Amino acid sequence: DAGITQSPRHKVTETGTPVTLRCHQTENHRYMYWYRQDPGHGLRLIHYSYGVKDTDKGEVSDGYSVSRSKTEDFLLTLESATSSQTSVYFCAIRGTQGNTIYFGEGSWLTVV
Amino acid sequence: AQSVSQHNHHVILSEAASLELGCNYSYGGTVNLFWYVQYPGQHLQLLLKYFSGDPLVKGIKGFEAEFIKSKFSFNLRKPSVQWSDTAEYFCAVNANTGNQFYFGTGTSLTVIP
Numbered sequence: 123d124a125g126i127t128q129s130p131r132h133k134v135t136e137t138g139t140p141v142t143l144r145c146h147q148t149e150n151h152r153y154m155y156w157y158r159q160d161p162g163h164g165l166r167l168i169h170y171s172y173g174v175k176d177t178d179k180g181e182v183s184d185g186y187s188v189s190r191s192k193t194e195d196f197l198l199t200l201e202s203a204t205s206s207q208t209s210v211y212f213c214a215i216r217g218t219q220g221n222t223i224y225f226g227e228g229s230w231l232t233v234v
Numbered sequence: 235a236q237s238v239s240q241h242n243h244h245v246i247l248s249e250a251a252s253l254e255l256g257c258n259y260s261y262g263g264t265v266n267l268f269w270y271v272q273y274p275g276q277h278l279q280l281l282l283k284y285f286s287g288d289p290l291v292k293g294i295k296g297f298e299a300e301f302i303k304s305k306f307s308f309n310l311r312k313p314s315v316q317w318s319d320t321a322e323y324f325c326a327v328n329a330n331t332g333n334q335f336y337f338g339t340g341t342s343l344t345v346i347p
Contacts, residue, residue: 153333164240164324164339165278172333180334181235212277214335221266221285221328223335225277 125149126226128213134232141200143229145213147193153216154196155223156180156188158209165212171196203233236261236327240338247315248346255310255341257325264330267308269299272322272340281323284308295319317347 125148135141145154155170157180167180169188177188185207189197200207213226241256259265266285270278282293289301299310308325325338 155335157337162339165337167334167336170333178333216333221330222268222280222283224280225270227277 126213126215126224128211128226128229130229131227132230134234135203137204137233138202141203141231141233143198143211143213143231145196145198145226147196147215149215149218150193151215151218152193153223154190155214155216156186156196156198157212157214158182158207159212159228160209168198168211200231203231205233207231208233235334236265236329236332236336238325238327238336238338240323240325240341242341243339244342244344246344246346249317250314251345253310253312253315253319253343255323255325255343257308257310257338258306259308259325259327259336260306261327261329266328266330267299267301268326268328268335269293269297269308269310270324270326270337272324274321278324281310315343315345317345319343320345 127146129144156168157165166182171177171190187199211229214223237260239258268283269281271281272278284291284301292298322340322342324340328335
């Protein structure tokens with residue numbers, strides 16, 4: 123258990139609305155990541171953070187923004203949700219012992 | 235950027251059969267390599283990892299993987315699969331000096347009792 127909590131776990135939203143997913147960690151890890159998982163694509167990195175207010179884009183960052191105002195929380199925002207953003211979103215942290223990432227339980231998002 | 239290829243998209247085996255899942259990566263530098271498992275409806279869990287040293291690494295639940303640098307490969311093996319091994323398996327790579335982790339598209343394993 124990597125001490126990661128994602129919320130909400132399930133959400134249905136309408137096209138064009140903003141959506142924010144929250145990742146909360148309790149172990150003071152510096153690095154946090156947001157991935158999306160889609161059939162046939164595996165996991166793709168959206169954004170990651172390497173400290174408070176320090177973030178960088180991943181390979182599928184268009185349409186997403188992130189914020190990290192404190193160490194324990196990493197927020198992913200879909201500025202105007204589209205059906206193509208229907209996916210399972212996983213938050214991950216980078217462990218302190220070596221270069222290994224550990225995942226949260228996932229957030230299932232459906233955009234209708 | 236690195237990339238990961240998993241050539242087997244879906245594998246079906248009978249219980250007690252041997253398993254080998256292929257993983258190849260593209261990156262010329264030093265890498266860290268991982269296999270994760272995802273049981274239905276769950277999140278990804280670490281099976282095993284390779285950083286350096288002995289290229290044959292053992293993980294949980296009887297899985298092992300071999301790093302072959304010359305082939306840029308990190309194949310996952312298990313001598314005898316069980317029904318409970320039914321899951322999706324992901325290979326991942328991280329450059330030793332990098333912050334990003336790249337995943338393959340996954341291999342779905344179905345084990346028939």
